[in-house]
Amino acid sequence: MSEAPFRTAAPTMATVKLLRAPNPGPMTLTGTNTYAFSGNQGASWTIVDPGPAIPEHLDQITDLGRIDQVLITHRHADHTESIDNLHTRTGVPVRAFLKEYCREAATLQDGEVIATSDTEIKVIHTPGHTSDSVCFILDFADRTRAKVFTGDTILGEGTTILDFPDGSLSSYLGSLDRLAALPHATLLPGHGPAGAQLGGVVRFYQDHRADRLAQITGALERLGVDATDPQALDVVTNSVYRSTPEHLKRAARSSVEAQLHYLTEQSR
Structure with a gap:
């Protein structure tokens, strides 16, 4: 190259x-x-x-x-x-x-x-x-x-x-x-x-993270599970990232896990 x-x-x-x-x-x-x-x-x-x-x-x-x-x-x-x-x-x-x-x-x-x-x-x-x-x-x-x-x-x-x-x-x-x-x-x-x-890229990233957190929070409420629930990781990942290609599912799961951990920290 x-x-x-x-x-x-x-x-x-x-x-x-x-x-x-x-x-x-x-x-x-x-x-x-x-x-x-x-x-x-x-x-x-x-x-x-x-x-x-x-x-x-x-x-x-x-x-x-x-x-x-x-x-x-x-x-x-x-x-x-x-x-x-x-x-x-x-x-x-x-x-x-x-x-x-x-x-x-x-x-x-x-x-x-x-x-x-x-x-x-x-x-x-x-x-x-x-x-x-x-x-x-x-x-x-x-x-x-x-x-x-x-x-x-x-x-x-x-x-x-x-x-x-x-x-x-x-x-x-x-x-x-x-x-x-x-x-x-x-x-x-x-x-x-x-x-x-x-600056523009940072703002995009900040907005993206806020949007993802809103999606995760919405999915938890819709599914009737708490961020600390053992099944939350699987059900939320499947809900929020259901259209994500299979080869990117591991990355999506890691992202959801990080956000669930963050929500748990914030609720303490």
């Missing part, structure tokens, strides 16, 4: 390239997005999410030239599978929120600013999709030109799943609130097209 450049707003800002892995599917959309960014006009690069262990994709990354380090948005295999292959080939440090995905480097910290490839990038912890999910803000000093690598916290199309119980709705809603503070930033998602304005 050919390399797709992402043009930045001004020549003084960091350069970003999108390298899409050839692993399309129902959960990965057109494939996992690996990003490379540079503040020195491509003399060296920092990688965000090296992606799946597909040789041609790994070649795309190493063909860029000098790599300074690798940053990970979250633990899922389609974003992390090639960590060891890339680390072996380049020897560069790999940083993630969880220690087991780091290589010769410290874990990422919320609010940390990383100096790399002659630019700086800010880390924000955005749990919800998974507990270790982080986003990275590039060119964060200028909110109108900032670019945000969101991993699977926000996608380029459609909506993301909550990998319950590791991910949770209460955490996710808080993460959306944090991202809403960057309404004019450019969205660089882990799957799907890049380039949308972040």
